[in-house]
Amino acid sequence: MEEDEWRDWAAVVAPHLSSLLGVDAAERVGRELTLALALPLGPAKAELRRILTGHAEVRAWIRRQRELRRGGYRSVASTETVAQRHLAVDFPDQASLGAKIPLMVQVVRFPGDERSAPLKPFVLDGPATLNISVSAGPGLVGLGDLDQDLVVPVAADSDQLRFAFTLIAPGLHRVTVRAFLAGTCLGEFRAEVSVAEGAPSRHPGIRTAELRQIVREPGEVTMEVSACAGGYAFRLVCQTPYERVYSPRRGPDVAVVVDQVAAEIRNLVGNRPVFDDPVLVKRRLVHLGAGLWNDVVPPMIQKQFWAQLPAIRSFSVISELDTSPWELFYSAEADSGKFLVERFPVVRRVSGQDHHPRQLRLSNAGFVIPPKSPPEAEDEVAAIRGKIGPVVADRGVIADCRRLGDLIDEGGFDLLHFACHNTFRADTGSAIQLDGGPFRPSDLDLAVQRRTFEDVGPIVFVNACRSAGEVATLTGTSGWATRFMRSGAAAFVGSSWAVRSESAMKFAEAFYEALLAGKQSLGEASMTARTAVIADGSDPTWLSYTIYGNPAAAVEVVDTL
Structure with a gap:
């Protein structure tokens, strides 16, 4: 960086030194920065660089702020507090069949594990409430609430959340932890546990994952779909705290249904289309979309969708049914009916x-x-x-x-x-x-x-x-x-x-x-x-x-x- 950039970062970081370093260290570093800024050109750059890169917390904070600027996020106002954050997860990577195992989740500022990866800074002008969602494959059965709120203080670590599972099948099973701010997914952590009869429990220690997004998108609602024992779990994630809804697996595999839909649509657009009248083509597409909506989306999720519809500006899908043509889904219970992509932007997120x-x-x-x-x-x-x-x-x-x-x-x-x-x-x-x-x-x-x-x-x-x-x-x-x-x-x-x-x-x-x-x-x-x-x-x-x-x-x- 050029000298003017080092001077700029010295001014920007100064109000946040207390939250990054503590009061005593912040006062000392603040005095050093003041003296360095008074130096002539040349020596000032070298001294500012030494100070700002000599503290891991400050160095990481500046790096993340530069990434924020490149990523298009707003600049951090001096009245807000920015602290380095880490999503810390403690979960065994080996356990015995039939065992009950805990999963602990916490947002911390300075994790002790040397393998920890820093999160992008949370921009806080007050405590933030994240929703932590945990999902697991069919070999694990959740005990208790798998969607819990976690308050992230301005200048302290959060409390720990405790989740638990019973291991009901041998093999390698994946668990996904996602953090949401209103309807926006901030990021996720993925872990695997190896399950075998009589296997001793083994903990690899606290592990972390980087959250790439730090703000919620106004009006964004996310549909989260995950596989579970006997079917799928659906959740509409938004500012209203909805619970997940479980849907049993019925009929053929989703991929089979999708292939059938794709084949029928191919017949609609081929050299010898089934219908000559565009009205009949549109009607058939509507019926295909309505059938998908009826068969895939549980009635309770449909009800929640209609309740949230006036506030939805974009609709994101994170789904283990990723073969599903969500864009074709057609809903008409509470109005004249539209495809999802006629109502608002529909985008997907890959696990x-x-x-x-x-x-x-x-x-x-x-x-x-x-x-x-x-x-x-x-x-x-x-x-x-x-x-x-x-x-x-x-x-x-x-x-x-x-x-x-x-x-x-x-x-x-x-x-x-x-x-x-x-x-x-x-x-x-x-x-x-x-x-x-x-x-x-x-x-x-x-x-x-x-x-x-x-x-x-x-x-x-x-x-x-x-x-x-x-x-x-x-x-x-x-x-x-x-x-x-x-x-x-x-x-x-x-x-x-x-x-x-x-x-x-x-x-x-x-x-x-x-x-x-x-x-x-x-x-x-x-x-x-x-x-x-x-x-x-x-x-x-x-x-x-x-x-x-x-x-x-x-x-x-x-x-x-």
Whole structure:
């Protein structure tokens, strides 16, 4: 940093030294900063740097504040208190079948475990109440309330929350702890416990996870869906403290139902459509969406939805039913009826997605057009280049598998747009055929391990048939969206079923126009793009697109000229 930046950070951090270091240390450091600011140019920079980087708490605070500024969050006012926070979880990683095991959760300022990762600072002008939600797979049965409130004091550690489970099945079982502020998910912690007959209990100590988002998005409501013994648990997370609702598993697997829906929609948009009349197509889509709403969403959750509807500005879904086409769900109990995506922006969040920024940086863009792509692909990319403008560096068009793999390994791109065909099979998932071979979601596994895209947080748009399709894996579901988001992408756009090429191109153009020239958020731009292709009543393409990311995220174009 330049000297003026060190001076600026000295002034910004000064009001918060007491909460970071304690009163005595704060007074001493404050005096040192005052003396350093009085030094001439040159010596002042060196002394300020020594002071501000010489205290771990201050150094971490400044680093997080810089990340906040880059992420688009408001600056911290001097009247507010900012303290370094950690989500600390104590949970065994091994236990005996039939045992009852505790899970302890706490938000602390200075955890003693050397493996702890700092949370982004909480910006507090008073105590904040977080809702802590714990979910586990079918092999664990929760004892007591699995949704509890946790008060985070301004300048102290929170109390501990205690959760408990009975272990009813051998094997490796996952537990997820999520922290919510009103309807916004701040982040999550994931742990696994190995269960076997007679196994001794083993505790690895307190572990932590980084919360990437520190403020709630106004009007955001989250639908949380998790697997549990015998079915699924649903919860509508908002300012009203609703309890989770349990729904037994009935009928065929969700993936089977989704494949049936996708096949029927493919027949609606194919070369020989089932219906000639657009009114009949729309009616059939409404019935499909209403059936999904009736069969998937428990009646109590439906009732809560209608109670919250006037206040909802965006709707986020965190679900282990991630194959479900939530965008197609149609609700009509309390009004004339609409698809969810007609009411408000609907976005999804991937379990294990730690990056959730409010600012999407755009300084360069790359494009993928494999051989035998739709005829409109080149026109689509040309139109998008026109929307982006000349100030954004153009990485060119990629057509071969090796070059795309090199780009994935390198990272560094802010936008990666695919205009292509995507093949999808329920058993093997997606594949994009390029020169030299296929590109599959599993080709991103190393990027997932390395979190390759995390520092940049790119936008990835795979404009192809069923590019948002997910398949079952050993630990959940996986597809393009899951892999890119777990690799650190900030936003992903794909389709849940076959789309018409002309409509796909129109959706993409309208999306980028709204996001860039229109200065709309990710959620707003998705609604604008849907509206652009909704006019053709016989074309369900507008319902197909699935959006992952922060609904409030906006693009900042960085001039590279």
